[in-house]
Amino acid sequence: MPGTEIRYTTGDATAPEGEGPLLVVHMCNNAGRWGRGFVRAVSDRWPGPEHAYRQWHRSREQPFELGEIQLVPVEENVSVVNMIGQHGIADNRTSTPPIRYDAVARCLTKLADHAIAAGASVHTPRIGAGLAGGRWEQIAPLIDTHLCRRGIAVTVYDLP
Numbered sequence: 001m002p003g004t005e006i007r008y009t010t011g012d013a014t015a016p017e018g019e020g021p022l023l024v025v026h027m028c029n030n031a032g033r034w035g036r037g038f039v040r041a042v043s044d045r046w047p048g049p050e051h052a053y054r055q056w057h058r059s060r061e062q063p064f065e066l067g068e069i070q071l072v073p074v075e076e077n078v079s080v081v082n083m084i085g086q087h088g089i090a091d092n093r094t095s096t097p098p099i100r101y102d103a104v105a106r107c108l109t110k111l112a113d114h115a116i117a118a119g120a121s122v123h124t125p126r127i128g129a130g131l132a133g134g135r136w137e138q139i140a141p142l143i144d145t146h147l148c149r150r151g152i153a154v155t156v157y158d159l160p
Helices: 038-045 048-059 101-118 136-146
Strands: 007-010 022-029 069-075 078-086 121-124 154-158
Touching: 022 038, 022 101, 038 048, 048 069, 048 078, 069 101, 078 101, 101 121, 101 136
Parallel strands: 007 154, 022 078, 022 121, 121 154
Antiparallel strands: 069 078
16 A cells, blocks of 8 residues: 655644545543643534543543544544543643653554544644644654555644
């Protein structure tokens, strides 16, 4: 399967462009906290992903830990993927950002398996580079390695 490159566009990742199954991907924390950053846009458009994340955190039926993902169907051919790649939330008292690059890599590997099985494309803001405190220069190569090189189309959305 030939590789692809990350496609960058200006727009809203909660309004993904494309045909076929679309996966809207974002970063979550392992503390069960939801409410700042891109998740607000997700919740404004679809209440299901927040509800599913909170239920996942409460029930622990599936492992709720770094490196895990949760797929939440929200529309015909559109699912939101909650990826746990942050340890806790940003804290002014510590200089260590919550992003965990190894967890992001594990999430992306699991995401790739789902995307390939569904024939889906991936749509995302610059995951991990906002409140998680990560550097896009480290995250983009992870996306390339775990998604693009496996032939998965990835679109990264930057707000106007």
